[in-house]
Each structure stands twice: as structure tokens, then as C-alpha cells.
Amino acid sequence: MFAKFVTWLKSLFYKKELQACLIGLQNAGKTTLTNALCNDPDRDNTIPTIGFNVREVTKGKVNLHLWDLGGQNKFRNLWERYCNDAQCIVYVVDASDKDKLSEAKDELFKLVEMDTLVGKPLLVLGNKNDIDGALKEDQLQKMLDLEQIQNREVCIYSISAKNLTNIDNVIKWMTKYGK
Template sequence: MELSLMGLQNAGKTALINAVDNVGYSEDLDPTIGFHMREVTKRNVILKLRDGSGQSGFRSFWEGFCRDNPAKVYVVDAADVDNLFISKKELHKLLSKTSLNGIPLLVLGNKMDEPGALSKDAFTEEMGLQLLSDREVCCFMISCKNYTNIDQVFDWLLSKLKN
């Protein structure tokens, strides 16, 4: 299964790949510049995970980056309330692309272990997820640092592979 991870810089996309791959958490990850692909094997499933840069200059490439995926994965720093509006705007801009119509969406509120992180209800409201009726939308609050809900994320992704 090939999946692309999108989201603003410092949301935790690379940390999520590390968590799925069980390689451990690091506070000292360098920002992704451009796009990186890593193959991860988990429960006899090979995932090709593409980590896309979240800096503003790279966001215009997100559409092509995730067009042929069975699901879109959007990672958000749920503790960075100052950037939630930008993250919401970028997500909804991406979802407006006709080439991505109907593709299931997985939104991950990362860093739920951090002080000030939003609850799932507040996060869903702030990101406008309740407004999305043209596709299946799933949301998990996760912590890549503590591996919270990482297995549930993987199970959801597997369900998309089987469909």
C-alpha cells in the first residue's frame, strides 16, 4: 500500500512513520524538505509511506502527491492552536481538488500528550471535519511520542487496503 502523509511543517509526519515502524521517538528530527519515501513492514503488510514537506512552498504539490492513494492522511499538531487555522485552510483547499473527490480522509491530531492539545471534539470542530460530507472522514487523536492510537491508525489504513 502506498500512502502519502500531508500536513504543515512540524506536525509529526516523520514521527508518525517512525512510530509505525517502531524505530523510536526523537525530538531532534530535521524538517523534511521535498518528499521522502520509506518502506515499512508491519504485520506482514508493506507500506510505502511518502512524507511530504509541510512548508508553504511545497503545499502546491500535495494534490499530485496523494492522487493515487487509497486514502489521504493529514497530520496536524493538535497542540499548536496558533497554526490550526492555517492547517484547516490547507486541508480544505486540498480537498477542493476534483482529482481527490471521494477519497477517504484520515485526519490525525498529533501531540495529544502536549499541554494545551485540543480534545477530539474541539479538534474536529476547529478543523471543520463535520462539514465534510463528500467522503469518508476518520479522525484519531495520537501521540507519536507515546505511540498512543498508532495501532488504531494502522488498522484503519488496513481497512482501506482491503476495500
């Protein structure tokens, strides 16, 4: 009982911190998503990320540190380094680009099989659901074989970072991992 009271008292004065890595192939919409999470009104005007971007935003009592990592092939070897310090991994997939799904799946499985990232919660986002023909959650889950990923929480949402569709669920999922 006393421990619950202390926890409640701390929650009045202290914020939680969360480091999250937003990764995925180039042009998946990671920067647009980062800008949407940060309430950036200019979220649509993005250029390819070279290396990484770091943004910080407070949602409720959680201070989010968002690492938007470049998706070009030459930057993918850096993903593990940044994800190692994160509390969760957000993997963004362009759900409208079926030609890149096989590559997206391969990169996702390379990532989740890394020893240093075992157990890290994973949120897979099928972005660009505002585009005709974009895969739905269940289709994307099947195409990416997400049921094969073990020993961690895996969640999937269909979103549109451009139109802010389902962004509230992304925030809820991420903030539960704040420390």
C-alpha cells in the first residue's frame, strides 16, 4: 500500500523517459511519422534522412526521445547501435509499396535476431494506408511473417503519418514503455 502511494506521489512530480528508434527502409515515412508525433505542422515537407534525426516531445507524463534512423542500405548497419539503448523499436513499412515488402521483411528479421536486441518490444507500422491498394494490418502481418517473431511483444497498426490516422494508438503503445 505504501509503495503504491509513493509511486503515485512520484507520478505527480516526475516524468517518465522513453527512447524509441523509428527504423525501416528508405521512403517508408519515418520522418513524416516523427514529425506527426511531434505535432509538426510542416510534417509533409521532408527530405531523406542522412544518418539520423533526434526529436523530443512530451506526451502526457512521458518525455519521448525519438531516433529517426536513415533507411538507406549504407545506414542499416547503425540500426543495432541505436536500438540497443532504446526501450522499444518502431519498424515502419510502406504498406503501399508491395515491391519492397520482401526487403522490409528481410531487414526486420535481421534486426530482431540480433542478440543485443532480444526482448525489445516491437511496433510494426504499415504506413501510407491513405493510398489506394495499401495492405491492411492482417495482410501486412502475414506478408512479414510477424507470428514467427518470438520472445518479445509484437504489435502492428495500420497508419497514415500524413493524415494522422491511428497516431493516437502509436503514442499510447509507446508511452507504456517509459521509465
